[in-house]
Amino acid sequence: MTSTAGTAGTVDVVVVGGGAMGSAAAWQLARQRVQVVLLERFAAGHTNGASHGASRIFRLSYPDPVHIGLAREAGRLWRELEQHTGTRLLTVTGGVDHGDHPYLDELADGLAAAGVPHHWLTPQEATERWPGIRFDTRALFHPDSGRLHADRSVAALQAAAEKSGAVVLHSTPVTAIEVLSENAVLVHTDNGSYRARRVVVAVNAWASKLLGGLAPLPPLRVTQEQPAHFAARESEDGWPSLGHRFAEGSAAAGAFFGGIYGLATPGQGIKIGFHGVGPEVDPDHRDFTPEPAQLAALREYARQWLPGVDADVLVPISCTYTTTPDSNFVLDRHGPVVVATGFSGHGFKFAPAIGRVLADLAISGTRPDRRFAFARR
Known part of the structure; x- marks a missing residue:
């Protein structure tokens, strides 16, 4: 990462938000050799959002094939992450x-x-x-249902991202996001600005505040x-x-x-x-x-x-x-801005699979099922 006066650096992708989804996106991007920096507003292990604590439900029990497919993918990736980091994350209890x-x-x-x-x-x-x-x-x-250790999961995702080459920075609030073109953004912090081709914004409860009019969010x-x-x-x-x-x-x-x-x-x-x-x-x-x-x-x-x-x-x-009004997630891209929010209390289990979806959105623009788009059908 190259530093210049008043500039923190230039990278391929900036991920804003170091909870489960942002950390998973950083891991999936870094393992594809994308130059990525993850910026988290709070200190590691904070309790201000939705990704802290020791337990989250993991289950495949959904009535539709889309969520079941994402959960199956996530289950495989949780096990891969466990092997990659030597950390026990998923316990099957039924x-x-x-x-x-x-x-x-x-x-x-x-x-x-x-x-x-x-x-x-x-x-x-x-x-x-x-x-x-x-x-x-x-x-x-x-x-096949069970529980995930939330704190360890987030830490493992960040460790795996760093092991693959990502830069992870805590206590680094993003103050603004500036869209320069279809392929360029500036992500501003108190310590300088990052220039990137894409920004992945995974701040969940803070999405409306940070994004403003940068993306057509549904009501949150x-x-x-x-x-x-x-x-x-x-x-x-x-x-x-x-x-x-x-x-x-x-x-x-x-x-x-x-x-x-x-x-x-x-x-x-x-x-x-x-x-x-x-x-x-x-x-x-x-x-x-x-x-x-x-x-x-x-x-x-x-x-x-x-x-x-x-x-x-x-x-x-x-x-x-x-x-969100329909409890489906927001996983979509508007110009160079990729958004992950609206997890509606049931998103954590899917985190590594959602990280893959966000990486696809950032790299190729490939969108997941339409139910996760800004405009719902």
Whole structure:
């Protein structure tokens, strides 16, 4: 990288945002011998966004082949990343979805069409297998699901990117992005500016603020989500990743915001949360404090449905969701600006595959499925 007065350097691609998606993009670009620098606003291991913590669900359980295909690709790449960095990231625990929502049948149909292993369990069979969870309906088991260690995953992606030649810089806020032409951008920081052919902007909750009018983003809703770790009454071993969906309009759906997700976080307890129903926030002005009514509902859910946890012993967690109107991601390019945002609380599992998509967008302009475009169909 060549430095000049007032200029930090000239590279092929600048990646802005060192969470899971930006780090994955830097890895995928660097391994293709693209000269890349990754700029992260905060210090390594920060807790301001959506990529921190010790646990995220990994699953193939989607009703459509596009998401299943991305998850399969991501699973292969997570294993490759583990070998590349000598870090354990993905633990297979199996996953279970239950409840009286018809979406479970859509999941089963999608898994069957894609040839993903799964089978139904009766409430009694599910209870015998996971006595820490109460079941009153049939349950859909998918054995290939599990959990990812989020902090280690981000660190491994950055380590692999650096090993392949990327420059990774933390505590380097990007102050502005200036488009010069179809093949030239300036990325400004307090320490100088980077000139590049492409910029990949993967800042999620900060996308609207940083991009302004540089890309035709769909509406983005940023919320502060507030799951919690509940103390397990016995060992955390053996807990599956969990989805519980209530029928629309039911009393339970109203009380528990439509449904629940959960998984074990070794050493911290059983992580339980509502999906995408936290209060809207400015990502630069968060209080990291649970909303009292939702926290009370979370504890009540644990009392009613999770005999394997102590509903009175919990540690709240805070993270952000950046959600699009249809909950599909934004993975698209406008001129020299590649954008990754709107991961809607379910993106982490896909990170290395999304990194490949972003690399394709930056290098060749190859777009993924239309559902991820700026303008949805």
